[in-house]
Amino acid sequence: MSDENNNISDEEQTPEAAAEEAVAAEEMTEDGKSVEQLEAELDDLRDRLLRAVAEEQNTRRRAEREKSDTREYAITSFARDMLDVADNLNRAVSAVDESALDGASDAFKNLIEGVAMTERALLSKMEGHGIKKVDPAPGEAFDPNIHQAVAQIPSDQPNGTIASVMQIGYTIGKRTLRAAMVAVSAGAPAGGGETPPAGGSVDVKA
Numbered sequence: 001m002s003d004e005n006n007n008i009s010d011e012e013q014t015p016e017a018a019a020e021e022a023v024a025a026e027e028m029t030e031d032g033k034s035v036e037q038l039e040a041e042l043d044d045l046r047d048r049l050l051r052a053v054a055e056e057q058n059t060r061r062r063a064e065r066e067k068s069d070t071r072e073y074a075i076t077s078f079a080r081d082m083l084d085v086a087d088n089l090n091r092a093v094s095a096v097d098e099s100a101l102d103g104a105s106d107a108f109k110n111l112i113e114g115v116a117m118t119e120r121a122l123l124s125k126m127e128g129h130g131i132k133k134v135d136p137a138p139g140e141a142f143d144p145n146i147h148q149a150v151a152q153i154p155s156d157q158p159n160g161t162i163a164s165v166m167q168i169g170y171t172i173g174k175r176t177l178r179a180a181m182v183a184v185s186a187g188a189p190a191g192g193g194e195t196p197p198a199g200g201s202v203d204v205k206a
Contacts, residue, residue: 072172075172076172079126079129079177080178082122083170083178086170087167089122092115093116126170130172130173131177132171133168133170134176134180135168135169136162136180137162138161138163138165139157139162142184145176146176147180147182148180149183149184150166150181151166152183152184152185152186153185153186154185155183155185155186155187155188156185156188159185160185161184162182162183163182163183164182164183165182166182167181168180169181
């Protein structure tokens with residue numbers, strides 16, 4: 001009798017026990033971790049790998065950008081020193097009016113032409129190294145990135161635009177080496193009078 005009861009009990013428990021054992025076997029690994037735990041660890045490792053790859057790419061881009069900047073702007077100090085030479089050559093050429101050359105000796109004309117050629121050669125060499133002249137024309141829009149407003153004067157140019165240039169500027173690459181010193185127009189003079197020479201009120205917001 002007892003054997004029959006035991007057999008019945010075994011028959012009733014066998015399907016459930018088998019199912020539970022099968023599930024337990026599927027969900028547990030040799031080290032005792034569940035499948036869910038392993039999947040979570042895998043997701044974490046995948047996330048860490050992606051972050052490491054992204055960081056490595058960012059580091060490489062920064063290094064390349066710094067290398068490019070170093071190469072492009074290495075001569076900044078030297079270029080700034082050369083601006084005095086360029087300014088002096090420009091002043092020398094600008095000081096001689098065209099009318100002054102009429103009737104002048106060939107030696108004087110050759111001297112002026114030689115100075116002008118030296119200025120052009122210097123600017124050409126500077127431009128070859130990424131140094132460009134900033135010489136805005138009257139009426140151009142004022143750009144605080146490359147222009148320095150030192151005065152605001154009435155002029156025939158639209159209000160807020162450049163009225164005149166007091167000193168040309170230079171850029172190196174994408175940076176301003178020296179801002180061009182300009183006078184900004186305050187609009188037409190009141191009463192329609194003549195436009196005064198550059199050098200009016202100083203713009204402290206430059």
